[in-house]
Amino acid sequence: MSAAATTPAAAVGRDGPGARAARRGAYLIVAVGALFMLAPFWFMFVFATHSRGEIFNLPPPLWFGDDLAANFRLLTERLPFWRNLGWSVYVALMATVLTLLFCSMAGYAFALMEFRFKKPLFALVMATMLLPSFMNMIPMFMIMDALGWIDQQRALYVPGAASAFGIFLMRQFATSAVPRELVEAARMDGCGEFAIYWRIVLPLMKPALGTLALITFIQSWNNFINPLIVMRSVPNYTLPLALRSLQSTMNTEWGALMCGSAIATLPLIVLFAITSRQLIAGLTAGAVK
Amino acid sequence: MRLPAFLRLSPKWAPYVFISPFLILFAVFGVFPLGFSLYLAFQSWEPTGGLKAMEFVGLANFAFALQDAWFWKALRNTLWLAVASGVPQHLVALPLAAFIHVAFKRLRDGVIAVYFLPYITSTVAIAIMFNALFSQDYGLINAALAQLFGMAHIDWLHDVTHVKPAIAFIVFWRYVGFNTVLYLAAMQTIPGEQYEAATLDGASRWRQFLHVTLPGIRPMIFFGVTLSVIGGLQLFEEPFILTGGKGGVQQSAMTSAVYLFREAFDFNDFGGASAMSWLLFLVVALLTWITNVAFRARKGGA
Numbered sequence: 001m002s003a004a005a006t007t008p009a010a011a012v013g014r015d016g017p018g019a020r021a022a023r024r025g026a027y028l029i030v031a032v033g034a035l036f037m038l039a040p041f042w043f044m045f046v047f048a049t050h051s052r053g054e055i056f057n058l059p060p061p062l063w064f065g066d067d068l069a070a071n072f073r074l075l076t077e078r079l080p081f082w083r084n085l086g087w088s089v090y091v092a093l094m095a096t097v098l099t100l101l102f103c104s105m106a107g108y109a110f111a112l113m114e115f116r117f118k119k120p121l122f123a124l125v126m127a128t129m130l131l132p133s134f135m136n137m138i139p140m141f142m143i144m145d146a147l148g149w150i151d152q153q154r155a156l157y158v159p160g161a162a163s164a165f166g167i168f169l170m171r172q173f174a175t176s177a178v179p180r181e182l183v184e185a186a187r188m189d190g191c192g193e194f195a196i197y198w199r200i201v202l203p204l205m206k207p208a209l210g211t212l213a214l215i216t217f218i219q220s221w222n223n224f225i226n227p228l229i230v231m232r233s234v235p236n237y238t239l240p241l242a243l244r245s246l247q248s249t250m251n252t253e254w255g256a257l258m259c260g261s262a263i264a265t266l267p268l269i270v271l272f273a274i275t276s277r278q279l280i281a282g283l284t285a286g287a288v289k
Numbered sequence: 290m291r292l293p294a295f296l297r298l299s300p301k302w303a304p305y306v307f308i309s310p311f312l313i314l315f316a317v318f319g320v321f322p323l324g325f326s327l328y329l330a331f332q333s334w335e336p337t338g339g340l341k342a343m344e345f346v347g348l349a350n351f352a353f354a355l356q357d358a359w360f361w362k363a364l365r366n367t368l369w370l371a372v373a374s375g376v377p378q379h380l381v382a383l384p385l386a387a388f389i390h391v392a393f394k395r396l397r398d399g400v401i402a403v404y405f406l407p408y409i410t411s412t413v414a415i416a417i418m419f420n421a422l423f424s425q426d427y428g429l430i431n432a433a434l435a436q437l438f439g440m441a442h443i444d445w446l447h448d449v450t451h452v453k454p455a456i457a458f459i460v461f462w463r464y465v466g467f468n469t470v471l472y473l474a475a476m477q478t479i480p481g482e483q484y485e486a487a488t489l490d491g492a493s494r495w496r497q498f499l500h501v502t503l504p505g506i507r508p509m510i511f512f513g514v515t516l517s518v519i520g521g522l523q524l525f526e527e528p529f530i531l532t533g534g535k536g537g538v539q540q541s542a543m544t545s546a547v548y549l550f551r552e553a554f555d556f557n558d559f560g561g562a563s564a565m566s567w568l569l570f571l572v573v574a575l576l577t578w579i580t581n582v583a584f585r586a587r588k589g590g591a
Contacts, residue, residue: 019494026388033385034403037466041406043429044418056427059436102310109307121308128319132523132573134546135566138329138553139322145336159318162311193303222411224526229554240413244530247417254421261414272409276402279409283467284474 044265047258055254071259075246078256080235084242085263091156091238092220098161099216100209106162107170108201112183122171129164137229144230151232157220166212169285173208174201211282214275218268239264329563336559350564360565362540363548364572369453370528370544371521374460378468378517379510385465386472387498401473404466412463416530419459420446446531449541456528456542463527464520468513475509476502511584518580522573525550545569 047055050065075081109115110122140159141150149155178201186196202209227241234245243260246252272279298306330350334343354360385404393400407415422429423445434440445455479501487497503510525546528536536543536551543551549569553562 023392026392030385030388030400034400037403037407037462040415040418040422040462041410043422044414047421055421056424058427059432060427060429102314105307106311109304113304113307115304118304121312124315125311128315130519131319131323132519132570134523134525134549135323135326135570137546137550138559138562138566139326140318141553142325142329142559143318143322159314162314167311187300193298193300193306197307218409222409222413224411224413224530240411243417244413247420247530247533257417258421261411261417265410265414268409268411269406272402272406276405277398280401280405280470283408284470 041265041269044258045262047254048262050255050258052252052254055258067255068259071253071255074253074256075260078246078253079242079260081242081260083235084237084239087153087236088221088239088264091153092217094153095157095161095220096213096216098157099163099166100213102162103166103170103212104174104202104205104209105197106167107172108174108178108197108205110167110171111174112178112180112201125164125167129168133225137225140226141229150230151236152230153236155230156223156226156238159226163216166216169212169282170205170208172285173205177208178204207278208282211278211285214271214279215282218271218279221264221268326563326566329560330567331564332560334560335557346560350560351568353561354565354568359540359543359548360545360568363536363543363545364569366453366540366542367522367524367544367546370457370460370524370542371518373454373457374464374524375514375517375521377461378465379514381461381465382468382472382513383510386469386476387502389469390473390476391494401466401470404469406466407463408467412526413530415459415463416527419455420531423455447538449537449539452532452537452542456531459527459531460521460524464517468517471509471513472506475506479505507584511580514584515577515580518576519573522569522576545572 043060046061046064048071049068050061051067051070054061054065054067106125110118110125144150144155147155182200183196186200187193191200222240223238224240224244227238231237231241234242237245239260243257243264246257246260331345331347332343333346333349389397389400424431426442428445430445431440431442435442443451445451483501483505484497487501492500523546524544528542528544529547529550532542532547534547534551536547540548545565546569549562549565552558552565
């Protein structure tokens with residue numbers, strides 16, 4: 001990709017003075033735009049350190065204050081905050097582990113095995129991606145109710161664990177990264193099918209597994225609509241739902257709410273700062289191939 | 290590790306075992322509930338009455354939805370929001386990607402990451418944040434508008450005419466980076482020789498953009514616009530959270546997905562809500578198809 005990217009960039013140097021001024025203007029626009037993307041995050045963290053009164057001062061505070069501890073105390077008084085945080089982590093981890101397992105198994109089968117109905121089954125996987133999310137709201141509630149999973153965390157991480165996106169991502173990667181001959185040679189040597197998957201295929205898929213793990217964790221961490229439909233009691237809420245429940249009370253404690261939002265957002269920003277390349281490539285994988 | 294013979298997977302059955310988690314989850318959480326929702330669309334049912342309270346009503350639920358003023362209002366809101374948030378996304382993302390593509394090298398990944406950040410953040414945190422920023426008397430946005438342009442304070446989230454633009458703005462802010470990344474990925478697949486040839490022919494940057502870049506990324510424009518159409522028609526979280534789960538004053542920001550949710554979970558009409566969900570599914574399918582046809586026609590004409 002770098003070869004294609006550098007060529008037009010190299011050509012830019014030959015432009016005249018008018019074009020250079022235009023380019024400087026464009027740089028400025030990109031920079032202002034970047035500030036515009038970051039500003040809401042900045043204010044989230046700044047407001048997390050101010051009391052409600054200060055947040056709604058005119059003009060509002062632009063720099064950090066000293067009410068972070070008070071806001072956090074208020075947050076833990078209004079919410080079983082540590083429990084909510086713990087459920088968020090638990091659900092995201094469970095979702096990640098199950099998704100990695102199920103999607104890598106299916107992706108491997110679709111990439112390297114031959115079986116009847118393979119094509120229609122894969123078409124079915126892809127078709128599930130096209131289903132609008134609102135189609136699922138009522139059915140999801142009904143099935144969880146029937147299973148007795150209402151207000152249970154497993155209702156949040158089981159249904160999506162064999163996601164079409166994950167299977168697609170795994171299949172794409174296995175096709176290019178797992179040599180068919182290697183699998184066949186192992187089979188000749190009498191290696192069992194599950195051992196082939198566990199000891200040969202999985203280690204080769206590590207990069208893609210990492211990407212899928214990141215994406216799944218973040219999606220689960222941010223998930224709002226599924227908890228909204230199935231969770232009923234505040235101590236069982238995951239973080240997004242718990243934070244929203246704070247907001248719907250009459251006297252919203254904005255400082256505490258900002259503090260909670262900041263805590264929910266900070267891990268994502270850190271994770272993203274470290275892995276943005278891998279993550280962006282994974283999230284757009286479906287589009288490029 | 291040698292398993293006993295009866296536990297060893299035969300190569301014939303192994304693939305089915307490997308895809309069985311998908312098949313099972315899809316059957317339990319996909320096929321069955323969807324089928325049930327289709328069945329429900331023809332029933333009158335309040336879940337509090339238990340399964341016995343179900344009663345076949347034929348097309349009454351569909352007739353109700355089609356005569357329901359809220360249904361149409363929600364659909365109009367949804368289309369308005371899809372256009373008002375979707376069109377600017379692409380109009381900004383396309384030139385932005387083109388510029389980043391030619392003008393950034395070392396800072397490239399950093400710039401992309403900044404624009405992409407809102408996409409991976411929790412909607413709830415974002416909605417809470419914007420709730421404070423859009424606040425009428427003390428919000429930063431009103432303060433800034435008053436300072437810069439002397440504008441009177443606007444009650445963004447409770448005013449019938451302003452709540453939709455405010456939500457469209459948030460959706461735009463959230464997804465513009467995602468589209469930029471899509472376009473950048475497509476631009477990287479255009480061979481550099483095409484630009485060199487165009488430069489040799491004396492084509493200006495603008496003509497290069499028109500005649501090399503745009504045709505090269507046309508499939509991605511189609512893909513990105515389709516995603517925006519599909520995503521825009523499903524818009525739920527932003528309007529739901531910013532209007533306290535109600536859809537706003539006089540349903541001014543109630544999207545179809547929000548109405549669907551309320552019809553089922555606030556008004557306990559599962560049959561009606563199911564019928565609406567299938568009607569909306571048809572709308573999404575139809576608009577996706579129209580987008581598809583429109584792009585194919587442009588392609589044929591070009």
